[in-house]
Structure formats: C-alpha cells, structure tokens
Amino acid sequence: MSENVGRWLRDEIENAILSNEFSPGERLDEMVLANRFGVSRTPVREALMQLDAIGLIEIRPRRGAVVIDPGPHRVYEMFEVMAELEGLAGSLAARRLNDEAREAITAAHKRCELSAKAGDSDEYYYANEEFHKAIYAASRSEFLQEQCTQLHRRLRPYRRLQLRVRNRLSTSFSEHCAIVDAIFAGNGDEARRLLRAHVGIQGERFSDLVASMATR
Amino acid sequence: MSENVGRWLRDEIENAILSNEFSPGERLDEMVLANRFGVSRTPVREALMQLDAIGLIEIRPRRGAVVIDPGPHRVYEMFEVMAELEGLAGSLAARRLNDEAREAITAAHKRCELSAKAGDSDEYYYANEEFHKAIYAASRSEFLQEQCTQLHRRLRPYRRLQLRVRNRLSTSFSEHCAIVDAIFAGNGDEARRLLRAHVGIQGERFSDLVASMATR
DNA sequence: AATGCCATTCTTGTATACACGATGCTTGAC
DNA sequence: GTCAAGCATCGTGTATACAAGAATGGCATT
Structure with missing residues (x-):
C-alpha cells in the first residue's frame, strides 16, 4: 500500500x-x-x-x-482522441527512435506474435498493452506518454471486449507488423496513419463495441 | 461560490x-x-x-x-499534444459543421479581426480563446472538447506570453483566416494541417517561449 | 385508495482534535 | 570552528464529531 x-x-x-x-x-x-x-x-x-x-x-x-457511465457514443469519442494521440506518439517514435526503444518495441511485438499464434486472447491483451506502451515511451514525450497511458487505462475494459470479436487477434497483429515497419523505417507519417487506423473504431467495429457493451 | x-x-x-x-x-x-x-x-x-x-x-x-513547474521542454510537449488535438477538432469541425457552429466561429473570427487591427493584444487574447473554443464545440465531440478546454486552460499563461512577441497578432490572425476557409470549405485535412501548424511551436517560437518564461 | 405533506433518518459537508513524521535549530563534542 | 546528534516545533495525515440537506416513509386528507 x-x-x-x-x-x-x-x-x-x-x-x-x-x-x-x-x-x-x-x-x-x-x-x-x-x-x-x-x-x-x-x-x-x-x-x-x-x-x-x-x-x-x-x-x-x-x-x-x-x-460515470460513458455510454457508447462517448466511448467512441474517447477512442477517436486516443487514435489521434497514438498517431502522434507513433510519428514521434519514428523520428526519435533509439536502440533502447527499438528493443522494447521488438520485444513487445514478439510477445504479441506468440500469443496471437497461440490464440491466447488474454495473453495477447497484456502483450498488446506492453506494445502500445513501448510506442508511447519511444515518442520520448513525457507528457504525451502520460496522456496516452491515462486514456489507455480508461479504455481498458472496452479494448478487452473488442479482442473477443471474431478474428480480431490476427487482424490486430498484422496491423502491428505494419506499424513496426513504419516506425523502424523512420516513416512518421505512415506510422501515424497506421496507428490512427489501428486504434480508431471505424464502421462495423462501432456496432461491435455497442453490442459488447450491451451484454455486460 | x-x-x-x-x-x-x-x-x-x-x-x-x-x-x-x-x-x-x-x-x-x-x-x-x-x-x-x-x-x-x-x-x-x-x-x-x-x-x-x-x-x-x-x-x-x-x-x-x-x-508544478512544467519547465520549457514539458510546455513544448504540451503544445505538441494541444496542436494534435486542435487538429483533430478542426478536421471534425470541417466535416460536421452546422449553422450554429458556423455562426459561432464567424462571430469569434470577426472579434479577432477587430482586435488584431486595433493592435489590442489583451482583447485579441480573449477573442482568440473564443475562436478556438468555437472550433472545439464545432467538432461536436464532447470528450474532445473537454480535453481541449482543459489543456487550453493549462497553457493559458504561455499563450498569453506568446502574443507579446513581435507581430504575432497579425500573423495569428491571417492563420485564423486560412483555418476558417478550410473548415467552411469542408476540407478537414487542410483544417487539421493548418491548426497543427497554428498551435504548435516550431523553430524560433520555442526559443521565444523559453525567453518569455525566463523573464517572469 | 391515492396523493401530498411533514417528520424522521440517513448521508454528505465541514470543522476540530489528535497523532506521527519531517525539518530545522541548538548544543555538545571532537 | 565545524559537524553531528537530539530535541522541539511545525505541518500533514487520519479520525471523529457536529451540522445541514436530501430521501424516504408514514400519516392525514381528499
């Protein structure tokens, strides 16, 4: 304590x-x-x-x-902001990447790969969290890192629900691959774009969210 | 009370x-x-x-x-995040603009124009705040609006200092014009880009910030 | 029987009292 | 003269007591 x-x-x-x-x-x-x-x-x-x-x-x-009960619409808005902040983190990470951050991202990415292939959605959940946190850290902006971590925490329950959907695990992992490539290639704009798409909830994923929120 | x-x-x-x-x-x-x-x-x-x-x-x-003493570097990071959030707000505003929001933005923009032409930096400060808040509201994302407002509040003292710099007033206002055009034209990407540039602190503006922070 | 009003009770809001830890000063010893 | 150790004092951390407002239930009246 x-x-x-x-x-x-x-x-x-x-x-x-x-x-x-x-x-x-x-x-x-x-x-x-x-x-x-x-x-x-x-x-x-x-x-x-x-x-x-x-x-x-x-x-x-x-x-x-x-x-507080955020309600589906507000949760959507929160993901929208989260996507933007993660995009910024990715773009900064691509520009400011150093060895330490590269290793952290690689390790987390590896962990995601293992759990995704094993189909272990609980383990993937934690590995995914580590992956995203590694990117926040790689941005080397303390304030951004704090904001991202805080929002990430608040969206935790909903993220977890999302992983249960269809074959979200393998989709998520392949998106991770592209993100890692973009960051390691120093392509900030691409990293930003990919992360925004990865985190945001577009189209059908919103109805997935609403459905999963209703069944708790 | x-x-x-x-x-x-x-x-x-x-x-x-x-x-x-x-x-x-x-x-x-x-x-x-x-x-x-x-x-x-x-x-x-x-x-x-x-x-x-x-x-x-x-x-x-x-x-x-x-x-808490944020220190120049952290303040820079905060402006960086602010720029990103305002960019998102602008892009959403361009897509979701309705009559009410259009009028609010127009009114605030007009007020900025008057105070900029009068060279009244105090009045411009308030008008500018109203202008940005109108854009947050126009995004029609409550959560984003709250986040923007909160960060805006925290950056208040530094914004105020910035307006004292050289002919920042007229520069700021002409940037506003372009932003309004982009939003009213429904050009979300352009609004985002312009707002990011408007809010962010690039190049020499960072040293201006440091200098003004040192002299308090 | 239903509805409205009043009283009681429960919970929150604020003040105060007490305890413990930290900081600073004084005194003594080297 | 300087440094260290111990004591005193001040300020925070927690508990409790008291006051005020809101909710609820009962009683009376229609």
Missing part, C-alpha cells in the same frame, strides 16, 4: 471501477467504502474527490458519488 | 495558479490557504487532492503541496 491511505484508496477504487467491480451508474457510499477498507471517511472522500477530478466518477453535491 | 466549498476552492486555487499568483515551485500551506479563504483545512485538502489529480500541483507525502 502506498504511504498515504488516500492515494492507495484512489488506486484501489479506480481499479475496482475499471475492472467493472463497480458498475457504471452505481452509487459509491462513503461509509461502505470506509468500512470495506477499514479506514475512516476522510481518506475515502479524498480518493473520491480525485476520481471526480479525473472524470471517473461524478460527485453530485450532497447526493453522493456515482460511477 | 459553488455549492460546496471544496469545489469552489479548487477553482479558486486553480485560477490563482494559472494566473501565476502562485508561482511554479511555490509551497502551498494548507493552513495559510484555509485562513485566506476563511474555511477549515478539510475543504482545502480536498481541493489540493483534486489539483494533484489534474496535474497542476504535486503533493509529496507528509511534505506538503507545491505548484
């Missing part, structure tokens, strides 16, 4: 929300949370204020906190 | 930071703030936790809160 309870609680509750333990729309009672974690209301409130500031929950004055 | 003191304080302190009343690196004492605003430490702490979550201040455990 982190050194102060407030921060620890923030992470704990954030994880609970992102792993869907607290469903969208659910009310978060301060006393219930306090009892559950064995602390007083004060650090719980501090954690909730932070989650409110981040945008994960909404605190309505005198009426308590509820988990 | 907002209905709960915590949120009010958050906005209050946030404004104080963004208007440079609290300088980067400055320590924010909880009791001092509590006395200044005539409240107890509790809501002050809640406000600080939120600002920490947003990234405006840093709370080091048991050592208090300090205003």
